[in-house]
Amino acid sequence: MTTSLTAPAAPARQQLPRAHTRARTRRSTAGRRERRTGLAMASPALILLLLFLVIPVLLAFGLSFTNARLISPNPPRFVGLDNFVRAFTADPVFLRSTLNTFVFAAVVVPVQAALGLALAVLVNQKVRGVTAFRVIFFVPVVTSIVVVSILWKFMYQSDGLINSFIDTVTFGAWQGTAWLNNPSTALGAIIVLSIWQAVGFHMLIWLSGLQTIPEELYEAARMDGASPWQQFTNVTWPGLRSTMVFVLVTITIAALGLFVQVDVMTQGGPVNSTTTLVYHAVRKGYREQETGYGATISLIFFVIVLVIALVQRYLTRDED
Known part of the structure; x- marks a missing residue:
């Protein structure tokens, strides 16, 4: 009698870890989807910041150590400080x-x-x-x-x-x-x-x-x-x-x-x-x-x- 009453509980215990695994997988997938969506929505602003802020600052930093002219047949030359x-x-x-x-x-x-x-x-x-x-x-x-x-x-x-x-x-x-x-x-x-x-x-x-x-x-x-x-x-x-x-x-x-x-x-x-x-x-x-x-x-x-x-x-x- 004891064996017949406890035997059906074993499959249920085996299904609990699988349910938790599926729940974690769904949450992970939803998190990745949210991150991708957030990145896609922020990408226009990030691209504009990159084009009109980061790149110009880096170019200005590099040009400040050269004798570059706006219109000149001679290539820029490094002049240090x-x-x-x-x-x-x-x-x-x-x-x-x-x-x-x-x-x-x-x-x-x-x-x-x-x-x-x-x-x-x-x-x-x-x-x-x-x-x-x-x-x-x-x-x-x-x-x-x-x-x-x-x-x-x-x-x-x-x-x-x-x-x-x-x-x-x-x-x-x-x-x-x-x-x-x-x-x-x-x-x-x-x-x-x-x-x-x-x-x-x-x-x-x-x-x-x-x-x-x-x-x-x-x-x-x-x-x-x-x-x-x-x-x-x-x-x-x-x-x-x-x-x-x-x-x-x-x-x-x-x-x-x-x-x-x-x-x-x-x-x-x-x-x-x-x-x-x-x-x-x-x-x-x-x-x-x-x-x-x-x-x-x-x-x-x-x-x-x-x-x-x-x-x-x-x-x-x-x-x-």
């Missing part, structure tokens, strides 16, 4: 471009970030017509930077709108100046334009961060008798830490890559007072056809941006 030595010792325009780039970034980054935060706090108020102000502040962002630069170029002329406005406000005491033709004011004029054009974008980034802070925190602060400034320093600013990191990084990268405004408005002048690293690299690499030297400047610029980004990331890291 000669281009780098030339940049730091025999090219005063490169040094001036580096200085202009850092001055531009040192002014634009804090001013644009602070102004964007101030505008975000203002348009975050629950008052009538606040949506219209958000649109007004954001319109310059969606306008082509080339168009904006051309318009401001006319406004900066001696008989332009800006001088006319100042003349009216000062009752004729102001003697107009050509802002873009004066080496002492040209870079400042481009700084003002750049801040005005891009501050609306960072206002929206700050605004999105403000709207993630729970209202209950402000209610608790008001119940404790906190003033508006204390609410900002103890509730608003700590809640914007991650937003602050993003805003600082994006503004810094955009400021260091200044090119369009200079190319449209001043072409680096007057007396190289507005030339930047990116503009100098493009001018050397394409307009003067010194491809190898232009690649060298681009590589130096890449290292500078990388170092600054790493320093910013270290300074804004989470303490925990």
Whole structure:
């Protein structure tokens, strides 16, 4: 009797490992199918990154050690570090471009970030017509930077709108100046334009961060008798830490890559007072056809941006 009752259980025990094996096989097949599908969906972006980012960076790295020219019957020749030595010792325009780039970034980054935060706090108020102000502040962002630069170029002329406005406000005491033709004011004029054009974008980034802070925190602060400034320093600013990191990084990268405004408005002048690293690299690499030297400047610029980004990331890291 014992044998007859336990005999049918043996095939069932033998089938359990087979069922588990089939289940694992199905899961493995589904996982491979998902990976293939994911790779197929990501392949267009990967191909574009490879063609327009990875390969150009590698080519620039290789060309920076040669004397390659854009149009030349002679093949490129390896020159080692000669281009780098030339940049730091025999090219005063490169040094001036580096200085202009850092001055531009040192002014634009804090001013644009602070102004964007101030505008975000203002348009975050629950008052009538606040949506219209958000649109007004954001319109310059969606306008082509080339168009904006051309318009401001006319406004900066001696008989332009800006001088006319100042003349009216000062009752004729102001003697107009050509802002873009004066080496002492040209870079400042481009700084003002750049801040005005891009501050609306960072206002929206700050605004999105403000709207993630729970209202209950402000209610608790008001119940404790906190003033508006204390609410900002103890509730608003700590809640914007991650937003602050993003805003600082994006503004810094955009400021260091200044090119369009200079190319449209001043072409680096007057007396190289507005030339930047990116503009100098493009001018050397394409307009003067010194491809190898232009690649060298681009590589130096890449290292500078990388170092600054790493320093910013270290300074804004989470303490925990």
